[in-house]
Structure formats: C-alpha cells, structure tokens
Amino acid sequence: MEFRHLEIFLAVAETKSFSKAAKHLFLSQSTVSSHIKNLESELQKPLFIRSTKSVELSPDGCTFLRYANSILEMREAALEALNAPSETILRIGASTIPSGYLLPRLLRGFHDSHPHTFFDIQQGDSGEILEKILDGSLELGFIGKKEDTPKCVFLPFCKDDLVLALPANQYYFHLLNQNPPIQEILKEPVILREQGSGTRKAADLYLDSIHLSPENLNVIARTNDLESTKRMIQNGMGISILSKYAVKDLEAQGVILTLPLESGIHRSFYIVYRKDNPLKSAFQDFIQYVKCQDFS
Structure with a gap:
C-alpha cells in the first residue's frame, strides 16, 4: 500500500467522482481508477459503490476512510517533526x-x-482525540x-459544571418562575449531544442520578455540532444539558437562559x-503553564 493510493482514495471519497478526483490530482481518470482497483485488490474489499450517476x-x-486519514496525518506529522525545530511545534488535539x-x-x-511556538490544532470529540493520542498522530x-x-x-486541569440551557423566551421565563422540579422541565423538547462527547457522557450520568434515561426524554434532535x-x-427549538463554558457567551447576551443542575456530578x-x-x-512548559491558570 502506497501513500499515493491513500491520497487518491481520499480525493475520490471527498469529491464522490473519479473524474473530479483526477482533475484535482492532475491525473487521468484511468490512472485514478487503476489506483483504486489496486487498493481494493490489496484490501480484498470494495471501497466504493459505483453507478452510472x-x-x-x-x-x-467508510471504515477504511478513518484509517486512511490517520495514516496521512501521521505522515505529515513525521515530516514536520523531521524538517522543523521540533521544540517549537505543539501538535495538540482538543475536544x-x-x-x-x-x-x-x-x-x-x-x-x-x-x-517562536507553532501550534498545530485538531478538533474532534473526546474519543477521537484519545484515539489519535494512542495511534501517535x-x-x-x-x-x-x-x-x-x-x-x-x-x-x-479544569473543572466543569453542567447547566440546563433554555430559550430566553416568554414561555420558558414563565416556566422557570413556577419553580417546577427538574423532571418536569425535562419533559420539554430536548436536543442531545453526540455519544462520543464528554458533555453527553456527563449528561447521561446526571440523568441516571435523577432516574431518567435519554429514552424517557422528548428528544427532537441529536447533533455533534455544539x-x-x-x-x-x-431560536426556541428546545432545551439541552451543556457545559457552563459553552453557554457563557449567549447567557451574557441574554439570548439563552441557564439553570444550574444541582447534583454531585462534576466533570x-x-x-x-x-x-x-x-x-x-x-x-512540558505548556502543561505547567496550563496547570497554573485560573479557570474560575
């Protein structure tokens, strides 16, 4: 398996077209097709479903896509480490x-x-970042x-609390003024984060502590986009359990209401x-700097 095979595979996966991938890579369409066929032959798996349209x-x-991306990211990281002052490059992943x-x-x-520090930052959910740490990328x-x-x-290095974030409209102002139990508020339409996020894991622990599960909620949307x-x-679509850091900006603007969640669960x-x-x-210097910061 060659790096060029992976680059061509990713180009076809992104463009969803052999001809567009060929144009992007300055290759003939037949060359692109040949590389993909060689890769599929080596893996003994069909990587694409082809039709006339x-x-x-x-x-x-889809499974191979994740690994192909990681392999090429590791190659890029290795080349950077060998061709630049490694002490000045901080390659960091963050959820x-x-x-x-x-x-x-x-x-x-x-x-x-x-x-003189150069930062190379990649974002993903907590599980994705940990996977990249483990594979060395x-x-x-x-x-x-x-x-x-x-x-x-x-x-x-930093503690976080969960809050219930609600639309700042008349309905929810009135609802909160009635001071209902949290179980009643959670009967409202709920927007959930994706399974891989730390916020979702903490939210599930909180729901379990009050004897609710996501299946008991009126879930109207799930998203990996905070x-x-x-x-x-x-915009009034629903409520969600989120990090206090995530909603500080909109709470300060008065466009979101927040309700602290009283529990022994902190992350x-x-x-x-x-x-x-x-x-x-x-x-090591960066870690020491972070540990000395005040996040309150």
Whole structure:
C-alpha cells in the first residue's frame, strides 16, 4: 500500500467522482481508477459503490476512510517533526469545549511568552482525540472524559459544571418562575449531544442520578455540532444539558437562559498523553503553564 493510493482514495471519497478526483490530482481518470482497483485488490474489499450517476463509499470504505486519514496525518506529522525545530511545534488535539472555550486563551498567553511556538490544532470529540493520542498522530490532547487505559496519563486541569440551557423566551421565563422540579422541565423538547462527547457522557450520568434515561426524554434532535445546538436553543427549538463554558457567551447576551443542575456530578477536563512518549520540553512548559491558570 502506497501513500499515493491513500491520497487518491481520499480525493475520490471527498469529491464522490473519479473524474473530479483526477482533475484535482492532475491525473487521468484511468490512472485514478487503476489506483483504486489496486487498493481494493490489496484490501480484498470494495471501497466504493459505483453507478452510472454517482460514486459512494461502501461500508468497508467508510471504515477504511478513518484509517486512511490517520495514516496521512501521521505522515505529515513525521515530516514536520523531521524538517522543523521540533521544540517549537505543539501538535495538540482538543475536544469541543476545550477547543472552543479554553484553548484560545491558553494558546494566546503561552505564545506571548514563547513567541517562536507553532501550534498545530485538531478538533474532534473526546474519543477521537484519545484515539489519535494512542495511534501517535497527536502528542497532547485536551479532552472532557477520562478513559480506562493504562497507556495514557490523564492530568485534570479544569473543572466543569453542567447547566440546563433554555430559550430566553416568554414561555420558558414563565416556566422557570413556577419553580417546577427538574423532571418536569425535562419533559420539554430536548436536543442531545453526540455519544462520543464528554458533555453527553456527563449528561447521561446526571440523568441516571435523577432516574431518567435519554429514552424517557422528548428528544427532537441529536447533533455533534455544539454551535448548532446553541443556535437551536436560541431560536426556541428546545432545551439541552451543556457545559457552563459553552453557554457563557449567549447567557451574557441574554439570548439563552441557564439553570444550574444541582447534583454531585462534576466533570473535569484532562490533559492526556501517552506514557511511553517522553514529552519534549515545549510540551512540558505548556502543561505547567496550563496547570497554573485560573479557570474560575
């Protein structure tokens, strides 16, 4: 298997067309087709479902897509590490809340004192970032849940609380003024985060503590896009259990209401890295900087 095979596979998967992929890669369509056939022959799996009108990934193709992306990301990381001052490159993965609401301030502050630092940031849910740490395509991660794996170090650096986020309209103002139990409020239309997110895991733990399950809720949408969730709430579509950091901005603007969830369930955000991967001094300095910050 060659890197070129993977690059061609990804181009066809993205464009859903052999001809468009060929044009993008400055190759003939027959060359693209030949590379894909060779790759499918080597894997002994059909990667695409072909018809006269479209080209779609097969189930095996969808599985292979994730690994092909990781392999090429690892190649790019290796080339960067070999051709640039490795002490100045911080290759970091972050789940949604750290990426959007914690890292920007941290990166700015650290860069002010380390102006020659270059940041390579990738976002995914907590499970995706941990997977990239484990396969070596990322060196440091900031995630919202701790997994049971002996291969990694998890350093808590920031605590988070869940809030119930509601539309700031007359209906919900009136509802909250009646001070109903949380079980009654959760009968309203609910928007859930995706399964892989730390927020969803914490929300499920909270629901379990009050003897509810997602199946008991009036779920009207599930999404892996936090900003979309916030906008749906803002536009009156429903309510959601979210991180307090995620809704600070809209709460300050008065377009979302928040209700603290009284429970013993609190979660932490973690810095994660592999135990068998000695961290360069730049990473160690960054970790120390993060641990000294006040997130209150």
